[in-house]
Amino acid sequence: MLQRVDVVVVGAGFSGLYALHRLRERGFRVRGVEAGAGVGGTWYWNRYPGARTDSQSEVYQYWWSDELLEEWNWTEPFPAQAETERYLNFVADKFDLRRDISFDTRVVSAAFDDAEQEWTIATEGGETIRARFVVMSTGGLSAPMLPDFPGREDFRGRFFHTANWPKGGVDFAGQRVGVVGTAATGIQVIQTIASEVAHLTVFQRTPNYTIPMRNPKYDDAARAELRARYPRLRERVNETFAGFEYDFAPDDFLALSPAEREREMERLWADGSLSFWVGSFTGVFFDPAVNAVFSEFVRNKIRARVKDPKIAEKLVPKDYGFGTRRVPLETRYYEAFNRDNVLLVDTRETPIERITPTGVRTSAGEHALDILVFATGFDAATGALSRIDVRGRGGLSLKELWARDIRTCYGMTKHGFPNLFMTMAPLSPAAAFCNVPTCSQQQVEWISDTIEHVRDRGRKSIEPTAEAETQWVAHHDEVAAATLAMKTNSWYVGANVAGKQRRLLPYAGGANTYRKACDDLKAGGYPGFTIL
Ligand code: NAP
Secondary structure, eight states: OEEEEEEEEEOOSHHHHHHHHHHHHTTOOEEEEOSSSSSOTHHHHOOOTTOBOSSOTTTSSOOSOHHHHHHOOOSSSSOBHHHHHHHHHHHHHHTTOGGGEEOSOOEEEEEEETTTTEEEEEETTSOEEEEEEEEEOOOSSOSBOOOOOTTGGGOOSEEEEGGGOOTTOOOOBTOEEEEEOOSHHHHHHHHHHTTTBSEEEEEESSOOOOEEOOOOOOOHHHHHHHHHHHHHHHHHTTTSSSSSSSOOBOSOGGGSOHHHHHHHHHHHHHTOSTHHHHTSBHHHHHOHHHHHHHHHHHHHHHHTTOSSHHHHHHHSOOSSOTTSSOOOEESSHHHHTTSTTEEEEETTTSOEEEEETTEEEETTEEEEOSEEEEOOOBOTTTHHHHTSEEEOGGGOBHHHHHHHOOOOBTTTBOTTOTTEEESSOTTSGGGTSSOHHHHHHHHHHHHHHHHHHHHHTTOOOEEEOHHHHHHHHHHHHHHHHTSSGGGSOSGGGTTTSTTOOOOOSSOOSOHHHHHHHHHHHHHTTOTTEEEO
16 A cells, blocks of 8 residues: 655654654644554663663653643653653653554665655555655664574573563563673663572673662652753753753863862762763863773772672773763662672673573583573664665665765765655764753754755755765764764774774764754755755
8 A cells, every 4th residue: 555645754752753743733744654562762662670761851851842841740850661651652642643653564665766756665564655755763772782692592591682672571580580781771670680580690791880870759849840940951951062951061170189079079979860971071071081080980989889899890890981981870780799699790701602592601601591681782873774775866775875984964864865864863962972852852853844944945855965964974073083982892983783884973062062053054044955
């Protein structure tokens, strides 16, 4: 069956839901397509134990409806997965979004028809949709990575990737469980299930710097106080480097005395949020000397919580600096390693050799397991779109282009791909250096305004020139080169995917600077873009 609409929006997470709503409000016929059975995106798929936001709920929400802000009550600063999923369902119901979304429908290809200047979108189930514009809101962290350890198919127990967690949950009681991966996801899983399982084996390759989360429940008084701040907060998040309420201070940290430094770091630490990172000093991000002081401070915090000094040293990162990889918040994570039923296996010392029918074998021997959990991350920013066969003008393959050189124009458009828009894509802050809802809303607004611009002028297509894209990439790379993140291996630079080009995936000039650049582009009538 062929459907014809103005815009197809792929994905019904934070970005896709808003894109669908906003474009519909502007009079476009829109079709949403979602692989999951419900809305939520990340918050639909990642229902693993302990999943919750690392952004405060008051900045992890939509700002575009006063009614919504009035009606929705957050229960705590860092809500669990189920609450954020409920919120997105509430939004979908309130704005009647579901009627325009095809659920359980996976897009397999999108091809641009040069003659008609339209896209043809094909789904796994054989459906075809024709649309002038496509908005790919497929998520920056939605293409899961499973390491190809030999023997994976032989495992006779149950195994799960955290991003594909069963809806009914998993009963861990009495089970011997192994977790591979100790970053943002693995940490949440480990700290949550350590007390539920019979035995937990944690396979750690790289330890992470973390910050202890402070998450007291909100009561009515706290919520009223927050609501009173919403008008300012909705502006504030757009003024900061990373889309949070807090921001880097430009002050010279090294000019402070050792006692003042300590006091400042303790003050930030006590906030129990990512403010210790992206609300601290700009130098943490760019200056190795500042970074070294913060790194040692966090190392000592970890050491103080682990009883066995040998285990503590394994949990302390030493070969890269604080905040050059994503810093997770944690709750009693280190105390898990003080428990008798938890074993830490350092896979740098004793690498995983294979999965066996009954567990995991490292170079030091076998660990018997009933359940194996992979918290092994994602092919970030490029992964979701590379798993769809996206073809631009003359059959150009996005996957093939990105396999050689990950380029976009402002992280939302691509030369050779007219009328294709992306959210959370490479070379925008949304790809990692931003509180997602802040950057996602900014991108959706820019994209829908741009689509409207084309329609209102009676035109059919818009596409960045090769020169405009080259300029953006050069600017991106120049800013990236100044960051410490560029020098550390992580998914930020594609180091977790074999063969992936090393380029900083997020734009590091700041969400605030980026917003202004996008606004200027729009106000200037899209210089560097061809509008036909
Ligand atoms: P990740 O940061 O990519 O971490 C993957 C983990 O798996 C790492 O510990 C990695 O070790 C390990 N791993 C991967 N392949 C391995 C192998 N072959 N052998 C041994 N270990 C292996 O993925 P993630 O933890 O899912 O987090 C991804 C991002 O999602 C986060 O950075 C964050 O942006 C987002 N997230 C957010 C939240 C939140 O807001 N609360 C929660 C979860 C995730 P190496 O470090 O050595 O590669």
